[in-house]
Amino acid sequence: MxxxxxxxxxxxxxxxxxxxxxxxxxxxxxxxxxxxxxxxxxxxxxxxxxxxxxxxxxxxxxxxxxxxxxxxxxxxxxxxxxxxxxxxxxxxxxxxxxxGLAGEWADFGPGSTDLPAVASMLSEVGDCDVTGLRLPSLWESYRQWCDPADEVLFQGSTLLHRDPTASNFVVSEGRAHLVDWAWPSIGPAWVDAFIWAFRLVVDGGQEPHEALRWASRVSGWKSATPAALRVFSQAEARSWAQSVEEAPGDEVVVALATAAEKWASRWA
The missing domain is CATH 3.30.200.20 (Phosphorylase Kinase; domain 1)
Known part of the structure; x- marks a missing residue:
């Protein structure tokens, strides 16, 4: 793009x-x-x-x-x-x-008081009734970076945001509001929680085990399997690598690609 x-x-x-x-x-x-x-x-x-x-x-x-x-x-x-x-x-x-919203972007750092509200917001999104909503499936977005046999791991019926970064949550009076729905998809219930865990490490400097502890507070996380996390993290790393090829001078993209590769190696 x-x-x-x-x-x-x-x-x-x-x-x-x-x-x-x-x-x-x-x-x-x-x-x-x-x-x-x-x-x-x-x-x-x-x-x-x-x-x-x-x-x-x-x-x-x-x-x-x-x-x-x-x-x-x-x-x-x-x-x-x-x-x-x-x-x-x-x-x-x-x-x-x-x-418009009044508030501040979420703090993803260790000990942040925003994290419970963010976890609650992601659970709320996962509970949305999407009957009649026509959106791309998660597989449509990631198939180019996967083996065809992996399609079953990307199946699901949950609404996904796919970009739960710190700057996409506005926190006000103890509540988190999720904004910038540029890439909505339908897929497995654990996906946004898993991406959030990655962003807790990247945006918030959290240790991976703490990030995953927070991810586990999102209701959809319980459906995640090791195979799905491995394949999805590898696909994410490949997608970021492609982004680097398209924008080699973008320091933010290069840093995210490096972090995504390291994150994927954790699940290999």
Whole structure:
């Protein structure tokens, strides 16, 4: 998937900003948000305390597929996840607008008081009723890095976020809110917990045994098997290795690929 150039909110075409503003309630201030996946990502804050998060990419960009996925899944998510307020296209841009959140990104470090709330949020997602929701299966996303015989290990009927990083949880008043549903999938119940464990090590500097202890608090974890963890971790490592080939100068991607290879070796 090709990268999208970041554009500050004031640099957008006037007609694009105007189309968004027609969905807003009045004057606002702009906070630019860090993200890899959007050309525009801003939190618009209003005098009454209301917030709207807007993300967008140029029309026709291959990352429009991520906006499609977020739009499709939103109505099936727990109520603690931001609600989709609008989808619009204007002046060559494609936007999503969500209810904004007050809070801070989760702390994944040892002893963090955010971790119980994150585990609870992942369990809540795993319990979502996805009847009627059409999303790619996990196998569709990982088959290129697996043996065909491994398909059975990727089967399941649970809603997956697939990117439970520290910056995708906003914590407020003791509750974690899971955001940025760019890659929703359907698959085994243990997957998000396992990826979270990896991110606890990478983002939070936790020891692997502590990370897995936290993962075990997510309800879907109990269905994990050693064979599934081995195959999935190897597929993740191969996918990150491919990302390095596509973006060899990206230090973040290189570091994640190295960490993923080390994580996979633990399950070999």
């Amino acid at each position: 090709s990268a999208v150039e970041r554009v500050p909110w004031p640099a957008l075409p006037t007609d694009a900003r105007g189309a968004v503003e027609r969905h807003l309630t009045g004057p606002y201030t702009v906070r630019e948000m860090a993200t890899y996946n959007s050309g525009v990502a801003v939190l618009l804050e209003f005098a009454d305390g209301a917030r709207v998060f807007v993300k967008g990419v140029p029309e026709g960009h291959d990352q429009v597929a991520q906006l499609d996925g977020e739009e499709r899944v939103n109505g099936f998510l727990p109520l603690s996840c931001p609600r989709l307020l609008f989808r619009l296209k204007a002046a060559g841009w494609d936007f999503l607008g969500f209810s």
